Amino acid sequence: MTSAPAEHPNNAAYFVAAFPGFLADDVLAVASTLPPSRRVPVQPFPVDVHGERVAIPYRVYDEAPDFALSASFSGRRMTVLDCLYTRHHDGRVRQRHLERILPVVEPWVAPFVVQLVGEYVVEIQRAIRDGLVDIDVPGTPQHDVYGTFLAANPRFLELTSQRVASYWDCYYRNKYPRKYYPGSIILESLRNAARRAAP
Structure with a gap:
């Protein structure tokens, strides 16, 4: 037994x-x-x-x-x-x-959000896309916190990018053009914020 x-x-x-x-x-x-x-x-x-x-x-x-x-x-x-x-x-x-x-803009919260961008549940990716309303606006707390976090963690950003591409290819290729996949949209915003924050 x-x-x-x-x-x-x-x-x-x-x-x-x-x-x-x-x-x-x-x-x-x-x-x-x-x-x-x-x-x-x-x-x-x-x-x-x-x-x-x-x-x-x-x-x-x-x-x-x-x-x-x-x-x-x-x-x-x-x-x-x-x-x-x-x-x-x-x-x-x-x-x-x-x-x-999502409304909490703190550096220690950011990795918990970004990790979910690279997971397979598209409803979660949509929630992130809708919740990070200021991520594309330079100078806003969201843009600065996420950009600074990701500029300090390029490997994590790259791994997230690979996961987004992989899940799109496996599960969503026939539903979304890649650039309209919610994970791809968020990822582009995160990359832009990281580029602006890079030294």
């Missing part, structure tokens, strides 16, 4: 590693409200946020936190929670939490 997988009641270390150090207390407070997880987060991807290396999980498997506990979070802690759940294994959960972080 196969035993049940061991629980991982506290994935806090993985979550803390996904954010700059100054957010550690907020991340730990959020992690303390999450139900026990039966799996650890997988395949963290490293990026640079204001000169600090973070490792964001590719997927997390935690169930939703108790609403009564999370309802008392400050705005910043709620944003931390939403960022983490953009990595959830369920695409509908990812999209719901993505839509809540």
